[in-house]
Amino acid sequence: MDEPTTRAAKRAATAQRILEAAQVEFGERGLEGTTVRAIAQRAGVDPSLVIQHYGSKNDLFALAARLDRESTDDDVAAHLFEVLDVRLGELPPETRALVRSMLTAPEATRAMKNFLDERVVNLARSSDDGDAELRAALTVSSILGLTIARHFLELDALADISEPQIETVLRPWLTAALGDDTALPPAPDPRTRAEP
Amino acid sequence: MDEPTTRAAKRAATAQRILEAAQVEFGERGLEGTTVRAIAQRAGVDPSLVIQHYGSKNDLFALAARLDRESTDDDVAAHLFEVLDVRLGELPPETRALVRSMLTAPEATRAMKNFLDERVVNLARSSDDGDAELRAALTVSSILGLTIARHFLELDALADISEPQIETVLRPWLTAALGDDTALPPAPDPRTRAEP
DNA sequence: CAATTGACTCTACAACCGTTGAGCGAAGCT
DNA sequence: AGCTTCGCTCAACGGTTGTAGAGTCAATTG
Numbered sequence A, B: 001m002d003e004p005t006t007r008a009a010k011r012a013a014t015a016q017r018i019l020e021a022a023q024v025e026f027g028e029r030g031l032e033g034t035t036v037r038a039i040a041q042r043a044g045v046d047p048s049l050v051i052q053h054y055g056s057k058n059d060l061f062a063l064a065a066r067l068d069r070e071s072t073d074d075d076v077a078a079h080l081f082e083v084l085d086v087r088l089g090e091l092p093p094e095t096r097a098l099v100r101s102m103l104t105a106p107e108a109t110r111a112m113k114n115f116l117d118e119r120v121v122n123l124a125r126s127s128d129d130g131d132a133e134l135r136a137a138l139t140v141s142s143i144l145g146l147t148i149a150r151h152f153l154e155l156d157a158l159a160d161i162s163e164p165q166i167e168t169v170l171r172p173w174l175t176a177a178l179g180d181d182t183a184l185p186p187a188p189d190p191r192t193r194a195e196p
Numbered sequence C: 001c002a003a004t005t006g007a008c009t010c011t012a013c014a015a016c017c018g019t020t021g022a023g024c025g026a027a028g029c030t
Numbered sequence D: 001a002g003c004t005t006c007g008c009t010c011a012a013c014g015g016t017t018g019t020a021g022a023g024t025c026a027a028t029t030g
Helices: A007-033 A036-043 A047-054 A057-064 A076-088 A093-101 A106-124 A132-151 A163-178 B007-033 B036-043 B047-054 B057-064 B076-088 B093-101 B106-124 B132-151 B163-178
Strands: none
Touching (some): A007 A036, A007 A057, A007 A093, A036 A047, A047 A057, A057 A106, A093 A106, A093 A132, A163 B132, B007 B036, B007 B047, B007 B093, B057 B093, B057 B106, B093 B106, B093 B132, B132 B163
16 A cells, blocks of 8 residues: 555556456456446546556456466366365456456457366366366366356355355365366365465 | 238248347347347348337347246256257357356346246255255356356367267266256257247 | 656547437338 | 328437547656
8 A cells, every 4th residue: 555656656556556447347347348438437547548558448358357378287186276265255356357258258258268178188187087078178167157156147046155065065076077086175275365 | 931921920020030130149249249230230121120129229138038038937857958958959049149148238147147046946946955055056057157168168178079978977967966866857859849 | 947758637539339210112901 | 093001221310439649747857
């Protein structure tokens, strides 16, 4: 909350404010549904400044939704763990922006497809089952469906799921989907949280 | 393919053509992404005629996506069967329109939430498990995720799944999710298809 | 302190949107 | 045949959108 003193620092600070405002708006109304003016207003700034900073609305969206996710190649367990953990609390704003526009913005569709395709092959290569890829795709798309149902549709039955319920129902279920040889990570630790 | 002779019949025919064009457009680009002009062009008609027929773009969308789904109260098995069956082929155009706009159009979000909420309670009431509702929600949202991953994101691993694969992998998996006491319907019969 | 840079606002524009009302021409009625 | 009905097109309007360019004023520099 410290006030920036130098001019460049202040500029960087407002750029950050604009980006965060954009993530909130994109995450709530999607790429087409949010206007540059709405982003500007949320950031307390003139609409043209948004363009001056990020070039265009689409460029800003690409940054806000992290359309260029680096293909993390670490192990399968960490991936799933992160997703499961994240799903218990709030979704990170860039994920919200991406998922929200996933079905209507072609760039977002492509980014999400690539992201999930990678996860599937990562998951599948730990097993040598013939149906490993299909099982992995099942697991991944289930997590996607769960995320959408809980955080975007807000299904009643998923409104408040407790940690024990996750352990007794959801975890064994996903374990079954992956096959017994693939181990899921241990119970999530709510204190650690990933940092972008 | 018979040409309509009476005037009212011709009017009804163009109305139907407009509705179907709207379903295609809405299903491909979403509510906000499709313009009345695009619908009109696909139907080979003047844009204003679209409004004259359906009042407004939003009213047309409500019809095209069947936002007012009657709460079918028949048994659980038939429901799941229908969804599973339908997922093997193409998605019906009104479903495509609804799912496509599910995350960006509030009316569509509400309609989808209500639809899925109902399915969950229908599924849950066949079992008396304490976690029955959560299990049902898991199943339903998995099917949703699968539908999205296959028909909208077009994940590589789900591009062409064969009927035997469905039987050996997907069906037992969903059976496990619901619990052993709840029986899924037998193998789908590709000849029977639901009619709107 | 004077000059200059640059972060930001103001104004405006061209494109596109959903929607309206008038008009046309053929089908229907008597 | 003459009059009416009506399915449809044409032209246009008001509003909103993303974005460009000029201007403003305070911080920086010499």
